[in-house]
Amino acid sequence: MADKERTTEEVDQLIEELPNDIQTIVLTLRKIILNSSPWLIEEYKWSMPNYSYNGLVCYLQPAKKHVNLGFHRGNELQDKDMNKLLQGTGKTMRHIKVKKAEDIQPEAFTSLIQGAIALNEN
Incomplete structure (x- = not known):
């Protein structure tokens, strides 16, 4: 279970209602996000988990067959x-589509999350 000090009940509830395979992906990504910086704050905004430090950093967007790890300044x-x-062609946002837990690349994801945090430090 994630660090209770840093997680929110709304996100816990959302995760509980997800199908098992999607739940596993979300829990793994959540852990990677929270482990990437002690300063990230988990919030439940726009019906999904968002993580911020000096502004929005990243978010998790569960869908039926995948989970997007999104970056507000991707x-x-x-x-x-x-x-x-x-992936993505929006003005600023980008995401990584994770279809199964085996697709998760902890080091690569952590470095992108830390990069996103660094953008908010300037």
């Missing part, structure tokens, strides 16, 4: 995305 992370994981 367009600014393109140069840090060595594995070409980021």
Whole structure:
């Protein structure tokens, strides 16, 4: 279970209602996000978990067959995305679509999350 000090009940409830495979992905991603920085704050906004530090950093968007790990300023992370994981063509947002738990790349995801945090420090 994630660090109770840093998680919210709304997100816990959302996760409980998800199908098992999607739940596993969300729990794993949540742990990676929270482990990537002690300063990230979990919030339940726009019907999904959002993580912020000096502004929005990333979010988890569960769907029926996948989970998006999204970055609010993902367009600014393109140069840090060595594995070409980021998708999307929006003005600023980008996401990584995770279809199964085996697709999760902890080191790559952590470095993108830390990159996103660094953007908010300037």
